Amino acid sequence: MKYGLRGTRSLHLMLLPSLILLIIFAYLPMAGIVIGFQRFIPAKGLFGPQEWVGLYYFKYAFQLPEFRDALFNTLYISFMKIVAGIVTPVVFAILLNELRLALLKRSIQTIIYLPHFLSWVILAGVFVDILSPSYGIVNRLLQSFGIEPIFFLGSNAWFPYVLVATDTWKEFGFGTIVYLAAITSIDPNLYEAAIVDGANKWRQIWHITLPGMLPIIMLLTLLSIGSILNANFDQIFNLYSPQVYKSGDVLDTLVYRIGLLDANYSLSTAIGLFKSVVSCILISIFYYIAYRFLNYRIF
Amino acid sequence: MKPTVGERIFYACNTVFLIAVALLCIAPMVHILAVSFSANDMVTSGQVTFWPKQFTLIAYEYILENKLFWRGMWNSFVRIVIGVSLNLLLVVLAAYPLSKEKHHFRFRTVYAWIFFITMIFGGGLIPWYMVIKELNLLNTIWALVLPGAVPIFLVLIMLNFFRGLPAELEEAALIDGCGHWRMLFQIFVPLSKPALATIAVHAILGQWNSWFDGLILMNEPNKYPLITYLQTAVVNIDYDNLTDAEIQRFALLGERSNKAAQIFLGSLPVILCYPFLQKYFTKGLVLGSVKG
Numbered sequence: 149m150k151y152g153l154r155g156t157r158s159l160h161l162m163l164l165p166s167l168i169l170l171i172i173f174a175y176l177p178m179a180g181i182v183i184g185f186q187r188f189i190p191a192k193g194l195f196g197p198q199e200w201v202g203l204y205y206f207k208y209a210f211q212l213p214e215f216r217d218a219l220f221n222t223l224y225i226s227f228m229k230i231v232a233g234i235v236t237p238v239v240f241a242i243l244l245n246e247l248r249l250a251l252l253k254r255s256i257q258t259i260i261y262l263p264h265f266l267s268w269v270i271l272a273g274v275f276v277d278i279l280s281p282s283y284g285i286v287n288r289l290l291q292s293f294g295i296e297p298i299f300f301l302g303s304n305a306w307f308p309y310v311l312v313a314t315d316t317w318k319e320f321g322f323g324t325i326v327y328l329a330a331i332t333s334i335d336p337n338l339y340e341a342a343i344v345d346g347a348n349k350w351r352q353i354w355h356i357t358l359p360g361m362l363p364i365i366m367l368l369t370l371l372s373i374g375s376i377l378n379a380n381f382d383q384i385f386n387l388y389s390p391q392v393y394k395s396g397d398v399l400d401t402l403v404y405r406i407g408l409l410d411a412n413y414s415l416s417t418a419i420g421l422f423k424s425v426v427s428c429i430l431i432s433i434f435y436y437i438a439y440r441f442l443n444y445r446i447f
Numbered sequence: 448m449k450p451t452v453g454e455r456i457f458y459a460c461n462t463v464f465l466i467a468v469a470l471l472c473i474a475p476m477v478h479i480l481a482v483s484f485s486a487n488d489m490v491t492s493g494q495v496t497f498w499p500k501q502f503t504l505i506a507y508e509y510i511l512e513n514k515l516f517w518r519g520m521w522n523s524f525v526r527i528v529i530g531v532s533l534n535l536l537l538v539v540l541a542a543y544p545l546s547k548e549k550h551h552f553r554f555r556t557v558y559a560w561i562f563f564i565t566m567i568f569g570g571g572l573i574p575w576y577m578v579i580k581e582l583n584l585l586n587t588i589w590a591l592v593l594p595g596a597v598p599i600f601l602v603l604i605m606l607n608f609f610r611g612l613p614a615e616l617e618e619a620a621l622i623d624g625c626g627h628w629r630m631l632f633q634i635f636v637p638l639s640k641p642a643l644a645t646i647a648v649h650a651i652l653g654q655w656n657s658w659f660d661g662l663i664l665m666n667e668p669n670k671y672p673l674i675t676y677l678q679t680a681v682v683n684i685d686y687d688n689l690t691d692a693e694i695q696r697f698a699l700l701g702e703r704s705n706k707a708a709q710i711f712l713g714s715l716p717v718i719l720c721y722p723f724l725q726k727y728f729t730k731g732l733v734l735g736s737v738k739g
Contacts, residue, residue, distance in 0.1 A: 159544035174565040180574025267656040273710040420571025447559040
């Protein structure tokens with residue numbers, strides 16, 4: 149049924165407030181990327197008469213050792229997080245699915261899901277305490293096994309892996325629940341048929357459970373590869389310190405420090421824009437793949 | 448069918464393993480809780496593990512006098528009330544037209560693209576900051592609630608729910624001369640309570656856990672939301688800014704217990720609401736994690 153012109157006017161009206169807010173807080177900042185092409189002086193105003201310098205800040209950024217480190221770290225840390233963030237919940241969902249005590253199964257789900265809800269600020273406070281080389285409970289435990297204390301958050305050899313481990317620790321419960329839902333939607337007849345054919349547990353998991361989970365695994369993988377340039381600002385910002393910039397600084401933290409601490413607005417915007425453009429291309433590609441092959445529709 | 452010996456061993460190991468992992472997920476919080484209730488010399492000599500040693504409330508007494516902590520709690524509360532109301536209103540208003548089919552509402556596609564583009568591209572930190580600054584919103588509550596007032600991800604959950612409502616309902620109402628406003632608020636919204644609960648939970652959690660905007664958009668610590676305050680007072684502590692009285696206090700009661708108590712109190716609202724959160728959060732899961 150068509151609503152007619154009068155009918156759709158109220159639909160436009162309903163969208164108006166959101167539209168205005170998006171224009172101000174999403175589209176104006178998009179126009180604000182001009183800062184990256186200007187020698188920007190804040191006092192002259194956002195769209196004021198600034199001096200244009202073309203690609204100067206982009207060229208400058210690409211020669212900056214900090215930028216190269218940050219780019220490498222972003223990709224390296226994100227890649228490890230994506231792999232760990234898929235494998236861990238998939239394995240857990242399969243193991244948890246094998247538990248036969250429903251109450252235990254539910255309790256474990258509830259507990260592993262909890263960290264997902266806590267802010268990285270809170271969790272950074274927790275990890276800084278328990279990972280401290282002088283008093284942290286983790287190092288005390290290691291010492292009781294005769295291992296020298298490790299400065300997890302202050303050593304470049306450890307820091308990226310601590311990021312991956314703590315990120316996985318926080319988010320795997322969430323993933324596990326998603327994958328468990330996928331497992332429960334598998335047709336139980338398949339298992340019965342497999343048992344009749346003499347398939348043992350491993351073969352059932354390999355030939356029924358995993359293929360049944362595959363579409364959702366692929367979808368989540370595609371979406372997370374799309375956002376590979378997001379290495380998780382909240383986590384890294386709250387856990388890092390100058391001595392681990394070499395191994396832990398990522399594009400987002402670099403943009404923050406250059407922009408808001410050093411007040412070099414133009415350089416920061418240029419780096420941010422580089423990141424946004426690459427991200428946008430990646431996300432579009434992986435969304436398109438998800439849309440084309442997995443029938444994934446957002447709107 | 449009877450399980451084989453091998454299967455029994457697997458079940459036993461699996462159960463033990465899963466319980467151990469679950470304990471590992473809460474162990475850090477339990478340790479922090481124990482530290483927050485323990486006397487300073489027990490904490491510094493490393494005797495506290497998962498149970499308080501020489502139980503004391505001194506860390507919590509100190510927080511009681513900490514004006515900035517309670518100020519932060521209040522700021523977070525105000526932010527949640529204003530922010531979540533705005534979120535809910537705008538999500539419902541935007542989701543309704545967007546849930547219409549293209550042949551009913553021709554401009555739907557245009558609007559959907561306008562919304563979608565903001566999910567995949569952004570101007571970045573500095574342009575965003577400059578816009579808020581030029582609008583003179585810095586240091587006001589509006590800087591915290593307006594920029595994120597339209598959470599697109601929640602609009603998606605809501606519009607998918609609206610789409611699931613029976614089409615006959617709408618047709619019948621239209622024939623009876625019911626306009627879109629009445630349709631939305633008197634038919635759709637009352638039928639959408641479960642979806643609204645999901646949206647509300649996401650919105651509340653989002654407002655409560657946000658801290659970065661508070662850090663860069665508010666100039667004074669007494670305007671920080673609680674998590675932002677904790678970021679500056681516990682995680683990224685600036686020792687130069689401490690007063691002499693505070694330094695003495697730290698020496699007396701132990702910085703660790705004090706931090707632990709603040710961390711625990713800061714996470715308490717989430718932990719208390721957890722059963723409720725968990726119930727409603729899981730819906731519309733897969734749509735998450737988009738923006739680059």
